Amino acid sequence: MNKAEVEKLLERYRDGLCTEAEKALVESWHLSEMAKTPSDLDHADLIDARKQIWSAIEEETEIRSGNKYTLWLKLAAAAVVLFFIAFVIRQQLQNQITNSAQITKTTEKIIEPGGNKATLILSDGKKISLTDATNGVIAKQAGINITKTSQGALIYTIAAATSEKAQNNIYNTIETPRGGQYQINLPDGTKVWLNAESSLKYPAVFNGGERKVELKGEAYFEVAKLANKKGARVPFKVKSDIGNVRVQEVEVLGTHFNINAYVNEPSNKTTLLEGSVRIKNLQSNVSQLLKPGQQSVINAASPMVVVKDVDAEEAVTWKDGYFSFNEENLETIMNKIARWYNVEIDYRGNKINKTFGGRISRFNSVNEVLDMLQITGAVHFKIEERRILVMP
Incomplete structure (x- = not known):
């Protein structure tokens, strides 16, 4: 027809x-x-x-x-x-x-996301699992009460008058494992959010002319202003020494900033959201002043402190429960996934020279995060137990 x-x-x-x-x-x-x-x-x-x-x-x-x-x-x-x-x-x-x-x-x-997990190591070597500890006062030292809150935070409060001599040289360390994060309120009122696979060493009491802590990994700081007996501001310093000629010190008076200093990342990155900070490369003593919306980069290949303009909010989305990838290479993204989901990454085939962008909740399963990346067609994944195979 x-x-x-x-x-x-x-x-x-x-x-x-x-x-x-x-x-x-x-x-x-x-x-x-x-x-x-x-x-x-x-x-x-x-x-x-x-x-x-x-x-x-x-x-x-x-x-x-x-x-x-x-x-x-x-x-x-x-x-x-x-x-x-x-x-x-x-x-x-x-x-x-x-x-x-x-x-x-x-x-x-299905591989579930991380959560509030950490270990507190007291100055005498005693270890307290903050994951398993009940809420309330979990330790006392030199007149200081250490309290775990129901929100999964650690708070230091002065419980009794104690001499400065007794309080000196008392350092605690909080460590988060892979798949863990934790918030701590330091004795001076400074708030710190510690990302996965990170550690922060700090004094139980801040005495003297400066407040100094040591960080490995990643943390977001909201530094409280503190004045000495003469009314002068007491500076707050964060030292990150992870070897490979990557040693830096961040000095602030009262500000909000994020430090990313992981051993398996190519550089240390400090991002400023509010106030001002001075970044010093301790290998060369070269320093730079950061303004809000700027990020400093220190790597082993250069004695310099490189400063660039960035979207500062992107650097701290992890604190608010998100992965935010802004034209990041695959290796950096997979490092974040490995730390948060406590998985091993195994690359197969040719290297994937492509950057990725997007945002997704860190409290989704790893399967959903991988699906977001895989939909580009540039990369494929296979999950074997707690190992993720990455393939072109």
């Missing part, structure tokens, strides 16, 4: 003027076209339809069995319907089985 003949046939069918043979032809063609599109009928509807068709066929064979040609056409049309229904039922059952298998398989491989 040409186009005009088809249109005329469809018009006759619509007006109820088709012969039985023409009607069967149109219905057979329509059903075969339907078979090409997905169906959202449920199984009960399809099975019920099949029963109704068979009932209709049985009635037709009894009432009009004399017209063999018409009967043959009707049976042919019905056969198409039955084939289509059987096909859809089979496909839907297969899809359900496949989806069920995939869900089961995925469920076995």
Whole structure:
């Protein structure tokens, strides 16, 4: 048939003027076209339809069995319907089985995110698991109470008058494992958010002309202002010494900033959100002053302190519960994933020279984070126990 003949046939069918043979032809063609599109009928509807068709066929064979040609056409049309229904039922059952298998398989491989986990190491060497410790006062030393809050934070408060001599040289260390983070309120009121696989060493009491702490890993600081007995501001210093000629000191008076100083990253990065800080490369004594919205970079290949403008908020999204990738290379991203989900990363095949961008909650499973990266088509992942295979 040409186009005009088809249109005329469809018009006759619509007006109820088709012969039985023409009607069967149109219905057979329509059903075969339907078979090409997905169906959202449920199984009960399809099975019920099949029963109704068979009932209709049985009635037709009894009432009009004399017209063999018409009967043959009707049976042919019905056969198409039955084939289509059987096909859809089979496909839907297969899809359900496949989806069920995939869900089961995925469920076995789901890797959950990290949480508030840390260990407090007191000056006498005693270790307290902050993950398992009950809320309330967990330790006392030199007139200082150390309290764990229900929000998963650590607070230092002065409980009794004690001589400065007794308080001097008392240093505590808080460490977070892979898959852990923790917040601590230091004795001077400074708030510190410690990221995964990091440590902070600090005095139980800040005496003297400066406040000094030591950081390895990543932390966000909100430094409290503190004045000495003469009314002068007491500076707050953060030292990061992770070897490989990467030693820096950050000096502030009262400000908000983030330090990223991991051993397996190529550089130390300090990002300023509020106030002002001075960054010093202790290998060369070169220093730079940062303004809000700027980031300093120190690496082993250069004695300089490189300063650049950045979106400072992007650097601290981890504190607020997000991964934020802003044109980052894959290795840096996978380092973040490894630390937070406590997984090993195994690269297979050629190196993937591509940067990625996007934002996703750190409290999603690792599977969802990997899916976000994988949708680009530039990288593929396979999870084996707690190992993630990275492939082009």
